[in-house]
Amino acid sequence: MNKAEHNLPLHDNHSHSQIARRVPLYAHVLELGCGVGNMSKLLKEHCEATIIGVDSDPRTAWQASCFCDYVFTQDLDDPHSLDALEFEKFDAITLVDVLEHLKDPVGLLQRLKPLLLDEGQLLLSVPNVAHASVRLELLGGNFQYENSGILDTTHLKFFTANSLQALLQEAGYAVQVLEYTWHDLADTVISEGLQAAGLPVTPEALAAFHTPEAMAYQFIVVAQPVQESARESASLPLKPLQSSQDTWAGLQSDLAQARQELANMQAELQRVYATRSWQVLRRGASAWRDIQSRFTAD
Numbered sequence: 001m002n003k004a005e006h007n008l009p010l011h012d013n014h015s016h017s018q019i020a021r022r023v024p025l026y027a028h029v030l031e032l033g034c035g036v037g038n039m040s041k042l043l044k045e046h047c048e049a050t051i052i053g054v055d056s057d058p059r060t061a062w063q064a065s066c067f068c069d070y071v072f073t074q075d076l077d078d079p080h081s082l083d084a085l086e087f088e089k090f091d092a093i094t095l096v097d098v099l100e101h102l103k104d105p106v107g108l109l110q111r112l113k114p115l116l117l118d119e120g121q122l123l124l125s126v127p128n129v130a131h132a133s134v135r136l137e138l139l140g141g142n143f144q145y146e147n148s149g150i151l152d153t154t155h156l157k158f159f160t161a162n163s164l165q166a167l168l169q170e171a172g173y174a175v176q177v178l179e180y181t182w183h184d185l186a187d188t189v190i191s192e193g194l195q196a197a198g199l200p201v202t203p204e205a206l207a208a209f210h211t212p213e214a215m216a217y218q219f220i221v222v223a224q225p226v227q228e229s230a231r232e233s234a235s236l237p238l239k240p241l242q243s244s245q246d247t248w249a250g251l252q253s254d255l256a257q258a259r260q261e262l263a264n265m266q267a268e269l270q271r272v273y274a275t276r277s278w279q280v281l282r283r284g285a286s287a288w289r290d291i292q293s294r295f296t297a298d
Contacts, residue, residue, distance in 0.1 A: 015097070018179065023043060024091055040064050054071070086114070090120055097218070109167075110171050113171075136190065159219065174225075177222035178220075
């Protein structure tokens, strides 16, 4: 099933963009955890997908109905959730930052297998608990929950690259693609964390916080169901992400272009300042200020 290339409004270092570009045009999509419909909107506008959205919160799910063809609310931990879809078949099932909120992610994943077409794919993202920021916290003896991010207070499960693949394998899936969005910490931040923990700041220590496993902020996974006989499969290693490098190169290019445009504008201003008309205007403005100051003084 060929994937179409879309001009997505998000940069490559974003889970929504990474997943949406893997959805075929005109696909029939089951979006679990549709929320207010941000991902639904992307799939509808750029993949022309037909979307069934599911969310646990009725206060937000109704907003997704603007972009989904049908939306309903269910608790995905309920073993009978999705029973109403037993006769549906999907090209893609998406779980964008969903598994970490569940008590029984394996149970849900197993219930999804009959809902996929033979060539259908499971597309998901989860945060990486082995990110460099969490590693630094642990070195300092901290594991502080937050209102958002990797240590969100609503997260019930935490995943590394290996544990995520083990979970999918247990549920009966083969991981075909393992990539990630990235957030690299500055060496100054890492150094401060190491020093606070009483550890030496060495090139080797700094390098350990810049590996793919430490830079990865969210894992992006493409998986398909496998037969019982093919359940044993080797874990995929995390590799330096080409799209991450492309994103960084694009940011550098944009910065260079912005600097050039600024230099051009500054040069143009200098040419304007050097003209006779500008000098006459400046002398006129100066004379007007002198006149105003005299009247004010009187």
